[in-house]
Amino acid sequence: MTSAIHPATFARRHLLTCEGLKAGEINALLDLADNAAEGNRQVIKKRDVLRGRTLINLFFEASTRTQSSFELAGKRLSADVMNMNVSTSSMAKGETLIDTAMTLNAMRPDILVVRHHAAGAVELLAQKVDCSVINAGDGAHQHPTQALLDALTIRRAKGRIAGLTVAICGDILHSRVARSNINVLNTMGARVRVVAPSTLLPSHADRLGAEVFTDMNAGLQAADIVMMLRLQKERMQGSYVPSTREYFHFFGLDHEKLARAKPDALIMHPGPMNRGVEIASTIADHSRSVIREQVEMGVAVRMAVLEAMARLLPNH
Amino acid sequence: MRKLDASTAPDATAFLNARLIDPQSGKDEPGGLLVRDGVIADLGQHLRRNAPDRAVVIDCKGHVLCPGIIDMQVFTGEPGQEHRETLKTASQAAAAGGVTTMVVMPDTQPVIDQVALVDFIQRRARDNAVVNVHIMAAMTRGLKGQDMTEIGLLKRAGAIAFTNGKSSVANTRVMHNVLLYAKDFGALIAHHTEDPHLVDGAVMNAGEVATRLGLPGAHKAAETIVLERDVRLVEITGGRYHASGISCAESLAVIRSAKQRKLPVTCGVSVNHLTLNENDIGPYRTFFRLRPPLRSEDDRAQMVRGIANGDIDVIVSSHDPQDADVKRHPFAEAADGAIGLETLLAAALRLHHSGEVGLLPLIRAMTANPAKLLGLPSGRLEKGAPADLIVVDLGVPWVVDKVQLKARSKNSPFDESKMQGRVLNTMVAGTLVYQYANGDRS
Numbered sequence: 001m002t003s004a005i006h007p008a009t010f011a012r013r014h015l016l017t018c019e020g021l022k023a024g025e026i027n028a029l030l031d032l033a034d035n036a037a038e039g040n041r042q043v044i045k046k047r048d049v050l051r052g053r054t055l056i057n058l059f060f061e062a063s064t065r066t067q068s069s070f071e072l073a074g075k076r077l078s079a080d081v082m083n084m085n086v087s088t089s090s091m092a093k094g095e096t097l098i099d100t101a102m103t104l105n106a107m108r109p110d111i112l113v114v115r116h117h118a119a120g121a122v123e124l125l126a127q128k129v130d131c132s133v134i135n136a137g138d139g140a141h142q143h144p145t146q147a148l149l150d151a152l153t154i155r156r157a158k159g160r161i162a163g164l165t166v167a168i169c170g171d172i173l174h175s176r177v178a179r180s181n182i183n184v185l186n187t188m189g190a191r192v193r194v195v196a197p198s199t200l201l202p203s204h205a206d207r208l209g210a211e212v213f214t215d216m217n218a219g220l221q222a223a224d225i226v227m228m229l230r231l232q233k234e235r236m237q238g239s240y241v242p243s244t245r246e247y248f249h250f251f252g253l254d255h256e257k258l259a260r261a262k263p264d265a266l267i268m269h270p271g272p273m274n275r276g277v278e279i280a281s282t283i284a285d286h287s288r289s290v291i292r293e294q295v296e297m298g299v300a301v302r303m304a305v306l307e308a309m310a311r312l313l314p315n316h
Numbered sequence: 317m318r319k320l321d322a323s324t325a326p327d328a329t330a331f332l333n334a335r336l337i338d339p340q341s342g343k344d345e346p347g348g349l350l351v352r353d354g355v356i357a358d359l360g361q362h363l364r365r366n367a368p369d370r371a372v373v374i375d376c377k378g379h380v381l382c383p384g385i386i387d388m389q390v391f392t393g394e395p396g397q398e399h400r401e402t403l404k405t406a407s408q409a410a411a412a413g414g415v416t417t418m419v420v421m422p423d424t425q426p427v428i429d430q431v432a433l434v435d436f437i438q439r440r441a442r443d444n445a446v447v448n449v450h451i452m453a454a455m456t457r458g459l460k461g462q463d464m465t466e467i468g469l470l471k472r473a474g475a476i477a478f479t480n481g482k483s484s485v486a487n488t489r490v491m492h493n494v495l496l497y498a499k500d501f502g503a504l505i506a507h508h509t510e511d512p513h514l515v516d517g518a519v520m521n522a523g524e525v526a527t528r529l530g531l532p533g534a535h536k537a538a539e540t541i542v543l544e545r546d547v548r549l550v551e552i553t554g555g556r557y558h559a560s561g562i563s564c565a566e567s568l569a570v571i572r573s574a575k576q577r578k579l580p581v582t583c584g585v586s587v588n589h590l591t592l593n594e595n596d597i598g599p600y601r602t603f604f605r606l607r608p609p610l611r612s613e614d615d616r617a618q619m620v621r622g623i624a625n626g627d628i629d630v631i632v633s634s635h636d637p638q639d640a641d642v643k644r645h646p647f648a649e650a651a652d653g654a655i656g657l658e659t660l661l662a663a664a665l666r667l668h669h670s671g672e673v674g675l676l677p678l679i680r681a682m683t684a685n686p687a688k689l690l691g692l693p694s695g696r697l698e699k700g701a702p703a704d705l706i707v708v709d710l711g712v713p714w715v716v717d718k719v720q721l722k723a724r725s726k727n728s729p730f731d732e733s734k735m736q737g738r739v740l741n742t743m744v745a746g747t748l749v750y751q752y753a754n755g756d757r758s
Contacts (some may be wrong), residue, residue, distance in 0.1 A: 019528070098644050118646030119530035120600030139648060141530030176530060202534065204524035 010308040014133045016128050017142045026184060030152050032304035033297065037152075038301075040076070040300060049307050050079035053110040058100075060086040060138070061115040065271060065295065066136050073302035077310070079111070097121060098128055104130040106280045110313055111267030111306065114138075119176075132309050140174045146167035146270055147180035149301040151188060153294050154225060157266055162189030167219050167261070168210070169195040170278050171240075173202050177270045178229060180206050191251065195219030197251065200231075201238045216251050220260040227268040228253050228279050234262050236277065254280045266290050326490070326632030328352040330367035331587075331707070331744065334376035336360075339383065339695035349381060351703040354746035359697055374741060376707050382679055383695050383703040384416025384742060385661060386686040388452075388506070388584060389560060389632035393724075394440060395433075396425025401637035401724045402438070406657065407445035409723040411750035412741035413658035414705035415633070417694060419686075422459065423481035424514040429454035429465045434473045446749040447702065447742075450476040450690065455494050455505060461485040464494055469502050476655040477504040479560065482607060482652075484510050484542050491546065500531035504583075504689060506558040507546060509567070510608060515536035521594045521609040521650050529600065531648060534609055536564040544569050547574045550581055557584040558689060561609040561634060565618035572627050578663050582689060585619050587663045588654060592616070593727060601731045602643045602650035606634075618692035621682055625672045629689065631681040637725030655656040655723045659716060661708065668710070675710075683757055706742040714738055 010025045010032075039045060048064045055074040059067050066163075067083065086106075093105075097116070104112065114122045119139030124131040138145040155161055166185050172194045186209040193236040194205055200213045205212050213219030220226060227306045231247065239298045241247045248254075253267070267289040275281040284291060327350040336347045336359060338729060349356060350364030350371065367373045387410065393400035403420070410418050420437065422428035428437060434451050441449035453475035457463045467478060478498060484489045484507065491507075498505050515534040520526050520744025521535025543559055547570060550557045562568060562583050574581040588606055595614045597604045623630035636653030643650050656663075656742075664682065667673040694704045716733050718726040742750035 015401075095644060096641075096644065116646065116649045120648070121646035123599060124646055138648075139530050179528075179530060202527035203522050204527050207524045208527065223451075 001033050008070060009191055010231070011312060014124060014310070015144050015305055016123050016133065016135045016145050018144045019142070021187060022153040022185065023187050026148065026151065026188060029148055029301065029304045029308060030155055032307055033152050033300040034149070034156070034271040035209070037297060037300035040296070045076050046078060046169075046256040047076065047308050048078045048184065050077040053079045053310065053313065054107045054108070054189055055081045055113065055306070056081040056104060057081065057083045057257045058112055058120070058239040059084065060112045060114075061137070061248070063115055063137070065116065065298070069295070069298040070136060070203065070302050073088055073299050073306055076299070077306055085243070086199045090164040090302050095225070096229070097125060101125045101128045105131070111309060121153065124153060128176045132313065134305060137176055139176065139177070141176050142180050145298070145302055146177050147184040148305070149298045150268060150270070150293060151214065151288050152297045152301055153268065154266065158224065159186065165191045165193065165222060165225040166225040166227060167193045167195055167221065168229065169216060169253065171200045171235065172196045172205060172229070173200045174232070175229050179208065181227065182210050193219050195225070195251070197241060216257055220257055223265055225266050225268060226258065226261050230272065230274060231278050248277055252278055252280060253283050255283065258283060262267060262296050264288070268294060270294065323739060326370050326372045328368060329372050329374060329743070330363065330371040331376055331705070332367055332383050333378055335378060335383035336697060337380050337382040338697035339676055339678060339684040340698065341692045342676060343697070344676065349697065349705070351663050351705070351743070351746050356697065356699055356701050356703050356704055358699060371690060374707070376384055379740060380710060381708060382708065383475065383683040383697060384706045384744065385414050385682045386417040386419070386690070386692065386695055387415045387633050387635070387657065387660065387684045388630055388690070389421060389586070390632045391417040391636040392424055392659065394424065394704070395436070399724070400639050402444070402447060403441050403725040404416035404455060405722065407441075407447045407449065409635070409721065411742045411744070412453065412550060412722050413655055413737070414661045414706040414742055415447060415709065416706065416742060416744045417450065417692065418448045418657070418691070419452050419476060420477065421452055421481055422454040427454050427458050427481075429457050429459070431466065431469050431473045432453045432468055434475050438474055447744050448694075450474075451555070452477045452479045455480055455498070456485060456490065459483060462486055463489060464490070467498050467503055467674060471501050471503050476573050477506050479506040482508055484508055484512060486512050487547070488545060492549050492553060492713045495549050495553040495557065499553060499555040499610055502556070504556045505564040506560040508560050509539050509546065509562070511538040511541050514541070514744040519605060519609070520597060521611045523594065523600045523722040525594045525597065525607065529597070529647070532675040536611065536615070539564060539569060540566040540606055543570050545579060547579065549580050550574070554580065555623065556580045557718070560727055561589070561608060561632065562587050562628070563589045563619070564615045567605070568618055568622050568627060570721050575627070582629040584632050585622070585628050586632050586634035587635065587656060587660050588729060590618065590619050590623065590631065591663045591666055596729070597647070600647040602645065602647055603654055603731070605647060605650055605725050606654055607652040620667055620672050624677055625669070627679065628676060629685045631660070631664055635723070637723055639725045640726045643727050653727065654729045655721070655727055657723060657726055659728060659735070662738055663730060664736075665710065666736040669679070689718070703743055703746040705743045706739050708737060709740050710737045712736070712738055
């Protein structure tokens with residue numbers, strides 16, 4: 001439907017941010033991902049889209065699911081996948097990010113998947129290398145593939161994204177997932193709310209395109225999607241919220257608060273979950289929870305992004 | 317060159333055909349100026365065309381002749397971080413930018429908090445620097461904000477004012493005592509105002525831009541809270557206080573009200589905060605990572621108005637050389653600071669060209685006002701005043717090229733920026749230390 005205005009393809013060298021992605025591009029990726037999801041449920045899951053290509057997972061910050069998701073996505077497309085973790089690399093010996101980038105560049109990878117604890121670090125790195133770069137999370141800035149997999153999960157479960165009310169709840173201040181999701185969901189025509197105590201809200205959050213709530217009951221009212229975010233342990237003991245107990249009382253997703261949302265509201269969480277902190281254990285395993293589907297769609301979306309990028313990789 | 321004998325050797329320098337601007341008296345008129353023995357010997361209309369015999373003649377071609385700039389906030393790397401900047405390289409940058417007096421900050425390794433170190437800087441400057449160098453000494457030992465330094469002895473050794481460098485004194489009692497004690501010596505306290513707890517971890521101004529970039533932001537209140545506290549302490553103690561670099565409208569309001577109450581309070585602003593805003597950070601450009609951080613466009617406009625109406629006393633470069641090793645990092649992990657000695661005047665002239673600030677108040681904030689605050693005899697065109705002078709072509713267009721800059725570190729936020737107006741000649745105590753040659757800035 002938007003293809004008349006925007007070409008229904010994703011043709012970018014890098015995927016660094018969701019800011020500025022067009023609806024046509026997002027739909028094109030989600031369509032590709034739908035196909036990939038189908039293929040992932042077959043016995044033979046491997047295709048040769050990236051045969052002969054090298055994908056390097058460069059993770060400066062520990063991650064289990066995103067890294068393994070990218071690794072699997074690369075392998076299912078027949079890429080040679082290498083994982084590099086900072087703890088075992090020369091960064092620990094004092095090498096700068098740019099030097100590391102230049103070193104890796106010399107190894108001639110085709111695609112670099114990068115996670116870094118500093119906002120903007122992936123963009124900085126992308127400026128210095130010759131290959132395609134995918135942002136797998138940079139500080140509190142962006143996590144594009146997470147927002148895309150969330151969009152895919154929603155689209156598959158609800159048949160659409162436009163017109164839905166999505167409540168993103170929790171530590172918005174430090175969340176790259178929230179920022180990317182606000183971008184993508186707005187572009188796709190959803191109504192986005194952010195729900196958090198004021199200490200966990202960034203300033204001018206409304207300017208990002210989200211309605212701001214500090215009362216979770218109000219924020220969940222008639223929501224179609226309840227998206228919970230992880231609250232890191234070091235932020236629970238007095239620095240941003242007084243205690244996990246108080247946080248759960250006011251901002252943890254339990255049955256009572258969930259009852260404010262629509263009866264068919266979906267429950268999402270990017271993981272890893274803190275059961276009993278931001279989400280009641282029984283809710284996490286609720287029939288309307290699509291948390292496991294999110295993980296499945298993560299592989300599919302990452303395959304879609306890699307496949308779209310593969311078309312642009314030089315062939316000589 | 318012709319050999320000079322005693323009878324024909326020049327004993328003076330005459331600036332002819334100049335537009336004399338004296339920010340002290342407010343005069344702006346055509347004329348000439350005669351320098352002899354390092355001081356201004358004579359000036360006025362009668363010297364416009366005529367130079368005395370045996371004088372070196374500099375034809376100003378109608379360009380501005382005004383006092384050299386006094387830059388109250390210059391960080392160098394000497395001692396301890398000479399790879400970033402030495403007194404020598406900083407002074408060469410200063411000369412090329414029309415800065416004839418630089419006040420160097422004590423944030424060095426070691427910190428300038430002892431008489432012997434003041435003496436060291438003075439000797440190094442005497443031997444290596446081509447412009448005047450004055451020292452702003454630490455007001456607390458090691459800039460730690462705990463124990464007072466020997467303010468009396470340091471002042472006697474030549475320290476021109478006292479500061480806690482890039483950090484605020486968080487302990488209110490220490491700040492109180494420093495102001496009270498410094499008052500007995502008539503010493504000026506210049507303070508960077510920033511609540512250390514409120515800005516902990518912050519790397520830019522809090523607001524929409526920071527939120528979009530996912531960067532931790534420092535609220536403007538961090539600056540204003542400390543400033544308000546300090547003004548209250550000035551009220552109690554009567555100490556002379558200078559807020560070294562304010563950046564937001566709220567702080568300006570605090571200064572204005574303190575001045576209305578006739579408190580001995582003044583303030584400065586960096587040229588960066590007059591000409592740039594937080595949007596310039598764009599895609600994480602670390603050369604725009606400053607302290608205080610660049611604020612909103614509204615705040616910038618307020619700072620400019622503050623200069624125009626005199627509420628802000630001083631413009632500084634806040635020259636802070638940082639090398640690639642600490643700047644070529646992700647924004648949140650890069651160092652603060654930008655160089656500015658060579659671009660201070662040209663950047664400030666943007667406000668003149670845009671019609672936002674008159675030429676006189678603009679030059680005053682870089683010459684007469686800092687001279688008055690620091691008790692210097694320069695910063696004015698007056699018989700007997702030191703011949704610290706600059707000739708400025710207000711109109712000449714040029715593009716900043718970091719390769720051409722003389723500063724040892726190249727972290728200029730104005731790199732590749734278009735400028736209008738530059739220094740043609742810089743004279744310090746009667747000696748020409750810089751001459752602009754078109755196309756060759758060496």
